[in-house]
Amino acid sequence: MAAQDLESTTGSQRLDKDTRETFVKIGRHAVLLLWSFVVLFPLYWLASMSLKPPGEANSLPPDWIFLPTVYNYIQLLQNGDFIAAFANSVIMVGVSVILVLLIGVPAAYVLSRYDIPMERDVLVWILSSRMLPPIAVVIPFFVIFQKLNLFDTRIGMVLMYISINLSLVVWVMKAFFDGIPETLEEAARVDGATRFQGFRKVVLPAAKPGIISVAIISFIFAWIELLFGLVLTSFKAVPVTLYVYSFIGSRSIEWGMLAAASTAMIVPVIIFLIAVNKYLAAGLSFGVVIKE
Amino acid sequence: TRGGAGGDGGSSNSSGGGSSGDLAIPLSKYQDANIDWKQFEGDKINIGAVQHPWVSAIKPAIPVFEELTGIDVVWNILPEQQFRTKRQTDVSTGAGQFDVFFMDQVVNQFRHEGWLQPLDKYFNDSSLYDEGWYKPDDLFEASKWQCHGGGYSDKWTGMPITIEVQTQFYLQDLYDKHGLEVAETWKQFRENAKTIHENESDIVGTAGRGQKGYGMNIYILNTLLRQKGTKLWTDFPNDSGLDSQGVIEAAEWYTSLLQDYGPEGASTQTWSDVQATMQEGRTGHIVADANMFWGGLTNDESSVADTVQIAKVPKPEGGELNPNAFTWQISTSKNAKNSEQAFLFMMWATSQPTDTWMHLESSGVFSVRQSVWENDEYRSKVGEDYAQVSLESLKEAAPDPFDRKYPEWGQRYSEELQRAIAGQKPAEAAMKQAAKVAEDIYSG
Amino acid sequence: MASITIDDVTKRFGDSGNSVVAVDDISLEIKDGEFVVFVGPSGSGKSTLMRTVAGLETQSEGDIYIGDALVNQFGPRARDIAMVFQNYALYPNMTVQENMSFGLKMSTDLSKEEIEEQVTSAAEMMGIGNLLDNKPGELSGGQQQRVALGRAIVRDPNVFLMDEPLSNLDAKLRTTMRTEINRLQNDLDVTTLYVTHDQTEAMTMGDRLVVLNYGELQQVGTPLECFYRPANQFVAGFIGSPSMNFFEGHLEGGTLQADGFDFDLTGQMQSSVENQNEIVLGIRPEDITLHERANVNYEFEAVVDVVEPMGSISYVYLRPRTQESDKTFVVEADGKQPITEGEHINVKIPKEDVHLFDAISGETIHQRKLDSDTEVTLNEPR
Amino acid sequence: MASITIDDVTKRFGDSGNSVVAVDDISLEIKDGEFVVFVGPSGSGKSTLMRTVAGLETQSEGDIYIGDALVNQFGPRARDIAMVFQNYALYPNMTVQENMSFGLKMSTDLSKEEIEEQVTSAAEMMGIGNLLDNKPGELSGGQQQRVALGRAIVRDPNVFLMDEPLSNLDAKLRTTMRTEINRLQNDLDVTTLYVTHDQTEAMTMGDRLVVLNYGELQQVGTPLECFYRPANQFVAGFIGSPSMNFFEGHLEGGTLQADGFDFDLTGQMQSSVENQNEIVLGIRPEDITLHERANVNYEFEAVVDVVEPMGSISYVYLRPRTQESDKTFVVEADGKQPITEGEHINVKIPKEDVHLFDAISGETIHQRKLDSDTEVTLNEPR
Amino acid sequence: MSTPTQTETTDTHSLARLRDLWNDYLPYWFMAPMVLVMMMITFFPGAYDLYLSLIAEPTLNIFEAEFVGLSNFETAFTRGGAFHSFVITVTVVVSALFLESVLGFVLAAFVAGVESSRAKSFYRVLFIIPMAVAPVSLATIGRIMLNSEVGIIPYLINTATPFAAPAFLSDLPLLTVILLDTWNWTPFMFIIFYAGLSSVPDTLVEASRVDGAPLWRRYIHVIIPYMKPVVFVATLIRMIDLFRTFGVVYGLTQGGPGTATQLVSINVYEQMFINNSPGVATAIAVVYLIFVIAIANIVIAKVGFEGVWD
Numbered sequence A: 001m002a003a004q005d006l007e008s009t010t011g012s013q014r015l016d017k018d019t020r021e022t023f024v025k026i027g028r029h030a031v032l033l034l035w036s037f038v039v040l041f042p043l044y045w046l047a048s049m050s051l052k053p054p055g056e057a058n059s060l061p062p063d064w065i066f067l068p069t070v071y072n073y074i075q076l077l078q079n080g081d082f083i084a085a086f087a088n089s090v091i092m093v094g095v096s097v098i099l100v101l102l103i104g105v106p107a108a109y110v111l112s113r114y115d116i117p118m119e120r121d122v123l124v125w126i127l128s129s130r131m132l133p134p135i136a137v138v139i140p141f142f143v144i145f146q147k148l149n150l151f152d153t154r155i156g157m158v159l160m161y162i163s164i165n166l167s168l169v170v171w172v173m174k175a176f177f178d179g180i181p182e183t184l185e186e187a188a189r190v191d192g193a194t195r196f197q198g199f200r201k202v203v204l205p206a207a208k209p210g211i212i213s214v215a216i217i218s219f220i221f222a223w224i225e226l227l228f229g230l231v232l233t234s235f236k237a238v239p240v241t242l243y244v245y246s247f248i249g250s251r252s253i254e255w256g257m258l259a260a261a262s263t264a265m266i267v268p269v270i271i272f273l274i275a276v277n278k279y280l281a282a283g284l285s286f287g288v289v290i291k292e
Numbered sequence B: 001t002r003g004g005a006g007g008d009g010g011s012s013n014s015s016g017g018g019s020s021g022d023l024a025i026p027l028s029k030y031q032d033a034n035i036d037w038k039q040f041e042g043d044k045i046n047i048g049a050v051q052h053p054w055v056s057a058i059k060p061a062i063p064v065f066e067e068l069t070g071i072d073v074v075w076n077i078l079p080e081q082q083f084r085t086k087r088q089t090d091v092s093t094g095a096g097q098f099d100v101f102f103m104d105q106v107v108n109q110f111r112h113e114g115w116l117q118p119l120d121k122y123f124n125d126s127s128l129y130d131e132g133w134y135k136p137d138d139l140f141e142a143s144k145w146q147c148h149g150g151g152y153s154d155k156w157t158g159m160p161i162t163i164e165v166q167t168q169f170y171l172q173d174l175y176d177k178h179g180l181e182v183a184e185t186w187k188q189f190r191e192n193a194k195t196i197h198e199n200e201s202d203i204v205g206t207a208g209r210g211q212k213g214y215g216m217n218i219y220i221l222n223t224l225l226r227q228k229g230t231k232l233w234t235d236f237p238n239d240s241g242l243d244s245q246g247v248i249e250a251a252e253w254y255t256s257l258l259q260d261y262g263p264e265g266a267s268t269q270t271w272s273d274v275q276a277t278m279q280e281g282r283t284g285h286i287v288a289d290a291n292m293f294w295g296g297l298t299n300d301e302s303s304v305a306d307t308v309q310i311a312k313v314p315k316p317e318g319g320e321l322n323p324n325a326f327t328w329q330i331s332t333s334k335n336a337k338n339s340e341q342a343f344l345f346m347m348w349a350t351s352q353p354t355d356t357w358m359h360l361e362s363s364g365v366f367s368v369r370q371s372v373w374e375n376d377e378y379r380s381k382v383g384e385d386y387a388q389v390s391l392e393s394l395k396e397a398a399p400d401p402f403d404r405k406y407p408e409w410g411q412r413y414s415e416e417l418q419r420a421i422a423g424q425k426p427a428e429a430a431m432k433q434a435a436k437v438a439e440d441i442y443s444g
Numbered sequence C, D: 001m002a003s004i005t006i007d008d009v010t011k012r013f014g015d016s017g018n019s020v021v022a023v024d025d026i027s028l029e030i031k032d033g034e035f036v037v038f039v040g041p042s043g044s045g046k047s048t049l050m051r052t053v054a055g056l057e058t059q060s061e062g063d064i065y066i067g068d069a070l071v072n073q074f075g076p077r078a079r080d081i082a083m084v085f086q087n088y089a090l091y092p093n094m095t096v097q098e099n100m101s102f103g104l105k106m107s108t109d110l111s112k113e114e115i116e117e118q119v120t121s122a123a124e125m126m127g128i129g130n131l132l133d134n135k136p137g138e139l140s141g142g143q144q145q146r147v148a149l150g151r152a153i154v155r156d157p158n159v160f161l162m163d164e165p166l167s168n169l170d171a172k173l174r175t176t177m178r179t180e181i182n183r184l185q186n187d188l189d190v191t192t193l194y195v196t197h198d199q200t201e202a203m204t205m206g207d208r209l210v211v212l213n214y215g216e217l218q219q220v221g222t223p224l225e226c227f228y229r230p231a232n233q234f235v236a237g238f239i240g241s242p243s244m245n246f247f248e249g250h251l252e253g254g255t256l257q258a259d260g261f262d263f264d265l266t267g268q269m270q271s272s273v274e275n276q277n278e279i280v281l282g283i284r285p286e287d288i289t290l291h292e293r294a295n296v297n298y299e300f301e302a303v304v305d306v307v308e309p310m311g312s313i314s315y316v317y318l319r320p321r322t323q324e325s326d327k328t329f330v331v332e333a334d335g336k337q338p339i340t341e342g343e344h345i346n347v348k349i350p351k352e353d354v355h356l357f358d359a360i361s362g363e364t365i366h367q368r369k370l371d372s373d374t375e376v377t378l379n380e381p382r
Numbered sequence E: 001m002s003t004p005t006q007t008e009t010t011d012t013h014s015l016a017r018l019r020d021l022w023n024d025y026l027p028y029w030f031m032a033p034m035v036l037v038m039m040m041i042t043f044f045p046g047a048y049d050l051y052l053s054l055i056a057e058p059t060l061n062i063f064e065a066e067f068v069g070l071s072n073f074e075t076a077f078t079r080g081g082a083f084h085s086f087v088i089t090v091t092v093v094v095s096a097l098f099l100e101s102v103l104g105f106v107l108a109a110f111v112a113g114v115e116s117s118r119a120k121s122f123y124r125v126l127f128i129i130p131m132a133v134a135p136v137s138l139a140t141i142g143r144i145m146l147n148s149e150v151g152i153i154p155y156l157i158n159t160a161t162p163f164a165a166p167a168f169l170s171d172l173p174l175l176t177v178i179l180l181d182t183w184n185w186t187p188f189m190f191i192i193f194y195a196g197l198s199s200v201p202d203t204l205v206e207a208s209r210v211d212g213a214p215l216w217r218r219y220i221h222v223i224i225p226y227m228k229p230v231v232f233v234a235t236l237i238r239m240i241d242l243f244r245t246f247g248v249v250y251g252l253t254q255g256g257p258g259t260a261t262q263l264v265s266i267n268v269y270e271q272m273f274i275n276n277s278p279g280v281a282t283a284i285a286v287v288y289l290i291f292v293i294a295i296a297n298i299v300i301a302k303v304g305f306e307g308v309w310d
């Protein structure tokens, strides 16, 4: 190709590329902003319902501008039961997330790295634990919980939360471990690390985005869980979800309180998300580390 | 509207050791009774309750009961749907956690499964019951009837705590504007709805429950069909009567009313949508729904508080007024550990002193006792209109009979009605299908 | 095919606070079809410069032209390049065949068969023809590197960028590959930038050498120019293996007083020196001669520290007998010349082979002599 | 420190159906403290053998002993080794400092300060002292490789395994590192296995060379042995750069008739030959001499194909004038000797420098002559 | 120094022995708690459901139970409307899964491509939040927002666009359910895909750029294949979760109008808690479990889940 050929091709490519690049950029931002709107609008509406004075929650045309009142939140804060259940949930869910990671992540590692007999069947079996609708298993669980004295205990609820998340953790983490080259562990073992140390010091940090993402999801799954909390507790271990619904009465719905409680329930999730946000982004580039 | 602290929580409200002077109701009101109140001192009962105003109304009086009997009361309060799940799990596995629980449309289902414990044994126990003091005749017939398995049992299945009855609601300012009269008949009602629907841009003629569910659309339709002179199960369990002319006419009327003058998507509206629509002044009427909406429509949640009016439900020309009514009863199960204590509680809670206090001093608006509705203090407290319309309706009220498979076939029946409201099939076809399904369920 | 112009390009990594300057204000013109070899110590910015040309890094300052087009805003795809990455960057989920075909599939309209044919023949040529169905994870290091090279050379791009493409190959294979790359580059006449640490590759493959240090350009010239006419002490020391020996010294009336010996400057040298006093004398190991017997011509006596036999030659590490520090210098001696460690030997530094550098700036003050033939070929590209 | 015994070790990859034999029945004894260099073409099984010794691969057959202990069942940790991986295998989430400390933390009880001190001094020595807080992803290729090397050398293990640890370093740094590794190995007296493709490293670093090809052992011996006394044509061709030139020929009454020239065998050669007829003559590029003027001694006239100037020497590629094929051979000529491409020149093959190989088996039939001094040092480890 | 044997044998220190025991049997220790929990949460409920599906009346005393063979299964498919709900469920699963995967991936890729790290963090947090809205809240608030008369969404459509708002819940129930689920659960896909994307080595992307691949082909040929295990797992798990979706849909439509959104889980719920037919409910659940296991197996067999380094 002669130089002028290049010139013309790159010239046109340049045009192409410039337009395409801007196009892509604008398109990307448009999509992200659009989705942000789609996500934000109901959330905004929820929050605004919680901040509107009584009677304005559903008024149309909407009061876009209104004097926000924290009345509902004050009510919520003064509701000792709500606060207690909130704290209870934070503890139970928090502990369950830690435990489910402690149980699930090592198992996922083994499933990823070792030759397990009937590996596929084991994996499907694990997955089968989330195939039945909770509705269909809640009664058996109720029966066992009664027998084992786990009914209405925090330990019981933590166990339940573990059980709803374990399959997720195992599967997703296995996938992430599969993506981490074994060379890293080889290096660790040569460096004198035991298999466990290799796992803990080298593999785990490399799997951080995966761990964080399953932690987030597990947290949320447990946090919004309703059915097991409903059936398997009565006083001591009641999760906050049940309280949110207590604003849906027999012949009236307290929109403001419902919205406030629902909003309040999102807050710990946001806090959790912000706390782990930076780890979620911490992608590793194995490519610069091993030649392959 | 919603009273008291949400949810269950903790144990009783008894602060313990408070002198009777602090109590909401003087103990003397109960001590006249020839009942051994203290026989279960130190026990504890567990109440499974729905998130219902009754709970908030009675809660301040619980210390009275605790003081009176020495029994601790523990609450377990849940939203309706969640409560049903929990109650069913509890009784079906024989766990017997609840000594007292709210009972509704499933009464005969539970009775048939042998989960419910008839109360007659306790009524007959003189240390537990004193008829002269309790005055069972003061209870509305409708609620007593429901407490006997809705006509399917001759034994007490529970004791009534609340009753609500259907009434209609309308907006006075619209009526004034368009020169309308309060409708007494279906025809009038339809015309009123038409006038409003066609002359107002942002306001629909009427709103009514369209959502399926045994407490939803058919709760309204059942009234209308009874007014047409027919009833559910013309011949139980062989002929459901749902394909009779009266039912079909009622269904056609209700369906076309909602389709023509109801909101878009009326077929999916539940009581909360209906209420919200009215609260926002987006509808001229509510055709027939719980009188208990009154509170929600007149409090500060409502933008129509000063113009909304209550009236009895319309009836067909020549038909009878017999609005649907619904009673929450409280029952105890076979496996409950403290049934006697539970009975003491039920009786105390539904007794005249307690009920009167709940309505006069607390937030009750749903008394099962006629005497309360006639009480002037109460009438002036809740408003003459509300009290009078409710009372008259209650006297005429005819609740639904909840046979043991009502939940199952009722669900299918309401599905069919919902389809008709949604315009997916004609009302007649829907009702015929519903009849078939209902009968199949009993024969299959 | 296209010329490449690198215009005042600077590349900084990190945020402005504690940034690392990987490429420091480099300007360079590479002619269409030229083969340019980049050399420099590890970390001197070779890869960074190459990646900037590829469009994988965006320069912090400066412009890059390919042909006449300013390509600052272009991605690698628009620049139409083929690259061998220093770390291979093979696709782990694709077979060798797929790895090598990928670029052709993406950048050309060739039919499946044509692609397969080209890939197979390139793979055969590189001795990995029987590994086409393997995944990169099943290959040895050298085989992986050949796949990485193969992936680039099957293409027909504007520019070849090769970042140490032969570092993990054995000497024989490297020779073959070297020849193949040169042949290919000649055939296609593609402008090529090539990074290597191998002196042989640096000296033999390129039209011009580009010497970098700390991100700065040290010298651009033909390999022989850089070897015989180094622009500064760094280049002199960097090109040639073993390195040129340097003796620092103080100039005292036409005599360089180094640690352990004196060296008399020729008149020509003296005239070049002007008034610098601190001078470095440079002489390549192969130019120094060792003599068993004393001789008028030798400069000084030295002690043999280590002898590294290399087959036909030996590297002898020596220390001037009267030197104070224990720095050694290297001499390339005939492999069959019997030299034992600890022995005293006479060293001769031929005057015509000596370079002189300014000890402070490092600039070359005096270049060695060359016979006129060599002098002529210096500026000729290979 | 420990001896290593590799006993009939075979390593196959893949399932029995289509398996690849990466290491083929190798037996080898490595003495305590010995420095052994593995060489062989790419894919010859060097890394695999090394990884097997490390315990990262389990051999398909055979035993490995470290010291007197059979370690087949032991993991790398129990074998107490330090290894430089060919692909570095740095921990991407750790800084350079942490990468280098990791092994010490895991395998010793040293205090934090001691570890830091050792790591810092090793890093300084390798010129990466200022990069201690960087992550591997922010380093140049050579810097990464130095981290990988540093991670191994800070430790004090039973065995060092180094798989091409210097391949991405520049010549100068490589020389320094070579010396450092040797010094360290001497100081610690750790048994060391070292893979390299660099002829200089192969010749100078190890006590013994192990030459592999296709997973099979070709020769084990001191570097000079392998260079001067190659066991077969493969070793002869592999060791030394540029490679030995081979001329195939037919033996006709004491004269080897090669393509383009005849070569008269000496009596001694003839007696070694026995009754093979197909013979390969081998001679190293540096042993052939070129002469402008005709001379009784030269063998044949040749045409200059290419001249590669290399600084002090040039590689001249020639073809016997009357040769039929266009195969060339290489001669190492003085860099200042003026030779131009296309020129005709006379080639001399000194009889004493000639090797003869059996053309079929490749076995060496006749080795070159050496002066008695060299002969003696052949078997001495460095 | 010692040879390895000596290190091994002289290490008779009990703590060290314990450590060896730990490391030698590491896979067992690692698997044991998971297997234990799994046994607890699968075997008993599974067996219990199977048992219930085979008997007439629920009873905990197996000796009193009246086994009725497959009659519950028969009822499930005749009166129980099991087949209809399977069809509805599959429709929802397929469409929601498609929407959520595509949207989740596109969003993850787009967010990963955002330059400003602040904007990136913002999107990352924001896009996850919908998942944290509790199902019944979402359904209740969603209902009111979609209400034709007082809902904000129909209002906005009617006032801000030239279109007339449809009655979402009655005229487009299935679509509404699918869209709401998409709003609710796209975050799940987003977060896993995002984490997956951030573990794709830069060098691969660089290599593919140099190889001249345009953006979308880089994704198709290099990035997605590389993160295949993650994509696969996220999709599979989401699929399985979708199969048992309950809360939001029930709260929103209760399976209506009619049975237009009668998902399997809603059907099971109604059979169990409304009709009081645990036998039929569990029969549906059992058939359904077999169905989903079969699908999962097919998907696994067809797509496979090997990592790139295997």
Ligand SMILES: Nc1ncnc2c1ncn2[C@@H]1O[C@H](COP(=O)(O)OP(=O)(O)OP(=O)(O)O)[C@@H](O)[C@H]1O
Pocket: C137, C138, C139, C140, C141, C142, C143, C168, D013, D014, D020, D021, D022, D040, D041, D042, D043, D044, D045, D046, D047, D048, D049, D086
């Ligand atoms: N995991 C594997 N699966 C299949 N074959 C493999 C695997 N690892 C290596 N091989 C093959 O085994 C042979 C030896 O590989 P090895 O890595 O030992 O070579 P090497 O001598 O180190 O080569 P290089 O110098 O190129 O690094 C090669 O042919 C290679 O393709």
Ligand SMILES: Nc1ncnc2c1ncn2[C@@H]1O[C@H](COP(=O)(O)OP(=O)(O)OP(=O)(O)O)[C@@H](O)[C@H]1O
Pocket: C013, C014, C020, C021, C022, C040, C041, C042, C043, C044, C045, C046, C047, C048, C049, C086, D137, D138, D139, D140, D141, D142, D143, D168
């Ligand atoms: N991503 C990065 N972040 C920070 N510093 C970097 C980064 N990449 C490279 N550097 C630094 O820039 C300098 C030049 O690196 P570069 O990779 O260009 O060197 P190089 O000449 O290719 O070296 P080598 O021969 O070792 O490959 C080095 O000091 C390196 O540490």
Ligand SMILES: [Mg+2]
Pocket: C046, C047, C048, C086, C163, D140, D141, D142
């Ligand atoms: Mg580099």
Ligand SMILES: [Mg+2]
Pocket: C140, C141, C142, D046, D047, D048, D086, D163
């Ligand atoms: Mg190797």
